[in-house]
């Protein structure tokens with residue numbers, strides 16, 4: 452098993468901390484780590500977020516996000532290189548926040564580095580950090596409007612040609628809010644765009660640890676993705692060592708039930724296919 456969505460951000464950028472993730476991987480039967488720190492961990496990426504503060508004063512977003520950006524991308528890359536040299540099988544990635552306002556800035560910032568793969572995520576609808584806390588924003592939002600805004604941004608991200616993998620496809624459901632309207636047509640259009648752009652999606656067990664208690668994406672979306680032959684990764688979205696490889700067998704079982712027999716990893720932004728392990 453290969454886990455392609457892991458964050459180190461809750462600890463120091465030290466080899467001892469990285470080793471804790473690898474120790475847990477071995478316990479879980481995970482043979483490779485895709486490390487994907489958020490772009491908002493790094494001061495280098497601050498210019499891609501500037502518009503959030505210029506456009507208004509939404510404390511729902513700024514109260515936590517403004518305190519980020521404390522690390523240097525060079526320190527991150529140096530740590531992962533050192534980990535590799537110690538024999539930890541890892542790939543170097545990032546989880547890129549997508550904002551149409553800063554697409555060009557982000558593209559320029561990413562060009563300076565050699566990543567193995569990039570995840571693309573929509574975590575913000577305008578200034579609203581919708582997956583932060585259920586009480587932040589959701590009580591005064593219409594879920595249908597939130598879903599429509601999310602789908603629109605996801606489509607823009609897919610068309611942007613910035614990333615390799617679409618992270619947590621339907622994370623908009625994180626706190627259990629569902630659209631009252633049938634939006635299957637729109638999800639279908641999004642999946643077709645993902646297929647046309649030759650991007651992969653994640654089968655992410657992180658949703659099992661959230662109030663929604665459901666893998667991203669939900670089964671109907673994954674079945675449709677399989678029909679469109681959209682490649683998948685298997686991902687825990689671990690933020691602490693204990694979550695590496697979290698319930699990956701459930702992810703693999705869902706992938707198989709949806710019609711998949713393979714999943715992928717990346718090296719130098721190129722996809723590598725693997726058979727799904729037997730359970």
Ligand SMILES: [Zn+2]
Nearest residue numbers: 546572618619
């Ligand atoms: Zn994310």
Ligand SMILES: [Zn+2]
Nearest residue numbers: 456458546688
């Ligand atoms: Zn993540």
